[in-house]
Amino acid sequence: MxxxxxxxxxxxxxxxxxxxxxxxxxxxxxxxxxxxxxxxxxxxxxxxxxxxxxxxxxxxSGHPNWHKWHQNDAPLLSDSEQDFIDNELQTLLSMLDEQQIRHDKDLPEPVWNYLKENGFFAFIIPKKYGGREFSAQANSTIVAKIASKSLSAAVTVMVPNSLGPAELLMHYGTPEQKSDWLPKLATAEALPCFALTALEAGSDAGAISDYGVVCKKTFQGKKVLGLQLTWSKRYITLAPVATVLGLAFKAYDPDGLLGDKSALGITCALIPTDHKGVKTGGRHNPLDQGFMNGTTEGKDVFIPLEWVIGGQAGIGKGWRMLVSCLSAGRGISLPALSAGTAHLCTRTTSAYARVREQFGLSIADFEGVQESLARIAGLTYSIEACRQTTAQAIDMKKSPAVITAIAKYHLTEMSRLVMNDALDIHGGKAIQKGPSNYLANNYTGIPISITVEGANILTxxxxxxxxxxxxxxxxxxxxxxxxxxxxxxxxxxxxxxxxxxxxxxxxxxxxxxxxxxxxxxxxxxxxxxxxxxxxxxxxxxxxxxxxxxxxxxxxxxxxxxxxxxxxxxxxxxxxxxxxxxxxxxxxxxxxxxxxxxxxxxxxxxxxxxxxxxxxxxxxxxxxxxxxxxxxxxxxxxxxxxxxxxxSDKIIAGVCTALWKDKSARERISHLCCSESNPAVAEVEQAYLSYKSTIAARNKLKQWQSSYKVYYYDKSFADLVSLAVSDQVISQEEAQSLIESEDLRQKAIAVDVF
Incomplete structure (x- = not known):
């Protein structure tokens, strides 16, 4: 002692x-x-x-302050943002046909024009430059709703509004660069892409081998100080159609024209794609999605220092720029794609599970199906909560690299789980491609979200x-x-x-x-x-x-x-x-x-x-x-x-709430584009009709099970007619049942060619 x-x-x-x-x-x-x-x-x-x-x-820290956490305001949209969602966005959704987009490997020209004319590429650009100046919350919500109908269109809208020239210019551009480029980007006079990924530099962006050498050359009739660039980039979204190229490269000054430092570091520049020496290469085919993705390259392409983002002072600052701005892609766009997919799965699978019948019962009554459906709904709630909260952090002018990495990794992975469960419940309907398959396109697009902005394994x-x-x-x-x-x-x-x-x-x-x-x-x-x-x-x-x-x-x-x-x-x-x-x-x-x-x-x-x-x-x-x-x-x-x-009790409770609480189901799947998506509208209509006729269906089934003669040669309409004759159901119930069964058969049908 x-x-x-x-x-x-x-x-x-x-x-x-x-x-x-x-x-x-x-x-x-x-x-x-x-x-x-x-x-x-x-x-x-x-x-x-x-x-x-x-x-x-x-x-x-080990002692989170929960009261402080809840003091952050609830994520809200402004009146102008909500008006855009209710009008311009709804119009866009009605124009999108993902089947046609994937067939043509491109958005239709009217859709391209509508996107440009209505500011879909200008969400993050300030109003003084002609942009919409939307919040990260609105940006995320819009992309998510588009993703529930067309991933191709969502990616097309997403890219100019995340990591790209506009984002970098607003934070690091010179006043001259902002006044020159931002109005053009806002009106889509200039359509941007950003070239970062190279052959040996994917998740390790710092390993890029593309380079620029400081030198003096003649440009527009004058001898000026600039950079001679050589690059070869791949996987660049919008590259095939871009008119302005954001380029990341390593800058070198072997002759000491800018100082005594030879290796200057990663640098970002803005280059018109019609500039001499810039080559737009062939397109990639990202899992048959219809958005533009391809290559760009250049050899000994000279640009003046004024084209470096931030001017001469921006040389060597590219890594800091990229790290600061990557949060837009990781914290807004990719979580939005995941949320759109999850909401689509929740809305359609909860409906399909109710109208699909096996062994004389709706498959929604089987506990095995309920286990998967509860996981879909529970993870969708979590995905949506994280999407909203992470976007809110960005609206608060935060740049939380760890949180956006969490959102990117876990939301894309959870959406993969949600989609797999949705496919399991849909069974054969989910594997037959065609206009009535509302899951297949998002299913094949999930690996894209998992791969971009840093591979998930490394994240x-x-x-x-x-x-x-x-x-x-x-x-x-x-x-x-x-x-x-x-x-x-x-x-x-x-x-x-x-x-x-x-x-x-x-x-x-x-x-x-x-x-x-x-x-x-x-x-x-x-x-x-x-x-x-x-x-x-x-x-x-x-x-x-x-x-x-x-x-x-x-x-x-x-x-x-x-x-x-x-x-x-x-x-x-x-x-x-x-x-x-x-x-x-x-x-x-x-x-x-x-x-x-x-x-x-x-x-x-x-x-x-x-x-x-x-x-x-x-x-x-x-x-x-x-x-x-x-x-x-x-x-x-x-x-x-x-x-x-x-627990099993929670699983049963989630499924019961989905089917008995209309507002709860709407809240947990509100980003799903239903009205302007014929296939989704079809299964939704069948679901609502099925719910309204459950009492009559139960009467019909009880009558059938107690009947001593099995009418195996009778159609559903004939059985309903016999049930009316036996005064089991009323004429009004019979008419509702026939209409409901017609809708149900359409909802569970698959495409044939």
Missing amino acids: GIIVFIIVVVCVIFAFQPLRYRVISLPVKRYFKRALPKLTQTEQEAMEAGDTWWDSQLF RSLMIFGQGATRCHPFIFKEIQIIQNSQADDGLREFDKLLMSHIQHTAVNVFKALWLGLTRGYGLPATISGPTQKYYQKLNWLSVCLAVCADLAMLRLGGELKRKELLSARLGDVLSHLYLASCVLKKYEHDGRQQGDLNAVHYALSHHLKAGFSALDDFIDNFTNRFAGQLIKRWCHAFGHGAKGP
């Missing part, structure tokens, strides 16, 4: 006397961190500094936790900056201050993790009451466990953690499911706690909790030091975490 007291006294003395603490604790730790913590490359440093954090840093294993560990942690990024920018003994005072805060932060989380583990997450009161209260407590527990495990991983592995992609990915999954669950809770609160949505909310939250805790278990079980891993597992949840996923 005396030894323990002595140790405690010694530790207290060391911490109390600053000079002693410097030498005994801070300096050795600083030297260890210098060896152990990951050294940031120049591109990583720029990526970290270009983005910022938002709610992700709260989740990473998960390298980006989410790779950036989150340093960017979202309260202290690590600042500690790395001090360590990298100082010698062994320099900056010790500042480092000591951070270290003491870091130790306190970690100690609090360690003891919170133990207490919450012993109480299975209920040891601390929830700050939000109501039917979702328990989820806040469980998420607090998971957040604390993530904070403890992240500190352990970085302390034990240091820079090696970057190469432990499986471990990094699992911690990224924990952070991701924390964020996705947060979005679900936020949507539920902002929608007014709709009772009809509660089962979908329960499903989504149960799913994310199970996935989050499972990822945490997998991290611990595979940690490089098994003793430390098992110790932390016993410490964080000694009696298990109890996250079991959606």
